[in-house]
Amino acid sequence: MSLVDDLGPLRGAEGELAGALAAGSARRTLTGLKGSSLPLLLARLDRALDAIRPWVILTSQASEAEALAEDLRTVGAEGVEFFPDLEILPFDHRSADRHLVNQRVETLAALAAGRVRFLVTSVPAWMRKVMPPADLDQTAFALRAGAALDLGEFASRLQGMGYREVGLVQEPGDFAVKGGIVDLFTPTEDEPVRLEFFGEELESLRRFDPVTQRSTGRIDEARVLPCSQVLMDEPRRRRAVRELRKAHPEDSVLVEDLAAGFLEGIHFEGADRYSAYFVDEVPLARYLPAG
Secondary structure (H helix, E strand, O other), rough: OOHHHHOOOOOOHHHHHHHHHOOOOOOOOOOOOOOOHHHHHHHHHHHHHHOOEEEEEEEEEEEHHHHHHHHHHOOOOOOOOEEOOOOOOOOOOOOOHHHHHHHHHHHHHHHHHOOEEEEEEEEHHHHHHHHHHHHHHHEEEEEEEEEOOOOOHHHHHHHHHHOOEOOOOOOOOOOEOOOEEEEEOOOOOOOOOOEEEEOOOEEEEEEEOOOOOOOOEEEEEEEEEEOEEEEEEEHHHHHHHHHHHOOOOOOHHHHHHHHHHHHOOOOOOOHHHHHHHOOOOOOOOHHOOOO
C-alpha cells in the first residue's frame, strides 16, 4: 500500500478542484502547497479522475523536475517519467551526456507506448524539439532467436543509432562484437543482452550482469531502440548533407568537413546540435495523445 492508497476520497477544496478538472474548466491557481503536498495532491487527482491523457508538469529547472518526479513515485503515483534536457547550448561543441540522451529516449518510448501518467520536465527540455514518433518507431527493431543478421551490417546499424563500440559492455549505449557473440546494452533495459550467433543466425539471447559479465537468464526477445536523437542511417545521412548545404550554400572547409562526417555515419563529438539536419524534429507534445 502506498501513501496515496491510504487516504480517502478527495473532499472540500480538493474535491472541487477534481470536479473542475473533470468538467474541463479554465485555469486554476493553487497556492500554499508545501513539501510533499503537491505530489500527493497530483497523485490523488490522477486516481480520482482516471484521465486518458497524461499529466504534463513543467518546472523552471531540471533539478526541480527530477525531484518532483521522485516525490511522485514516493507517494505512490504510477507511470512517472522525468524527461531531462540535453544541457548543451546551441553552439556547444561537446556532445550531450549519454545518460541524459538515453533517459530521453527511454521516456519517448514510454510515451509512444502509452505507459506514462506523469511527464515531469523543465521548460528548456519541453521547448527543445525531438525526433518524430514515427522515426522512433521505424528505427527501433526486435531481435529474436532464428533471425539472420550480417554482423558487419548489424554493427554499422547500431553505430548509426548512436551506440558506441567498446571492448567491454558496461553501460547503456555500449555494444561489443567478439567473434560470434554481440553484447548490447539498450537504453530501456536494466541489464545488457548477449546475442550468440552461429554464422549469421541468431541462436540465443541472454541477459547478463554488466559487472560480473555472467548470464542472468535466457530471454525470447530484445527490443533495440536508438540511443541518440541523431539517426545516421544512409537515407538520413544524405538528407543531412542536403540540409547542411542548403543552410550554408557557400563553400567552406567547415561545411565540407561536416558533410564528410555526416556521410561517414559514425557519431562524433558535438553531433547532437546537428540533429535537425537528420530528421524533421517535432515538439515533445507530439508524443501526447490527441484531444
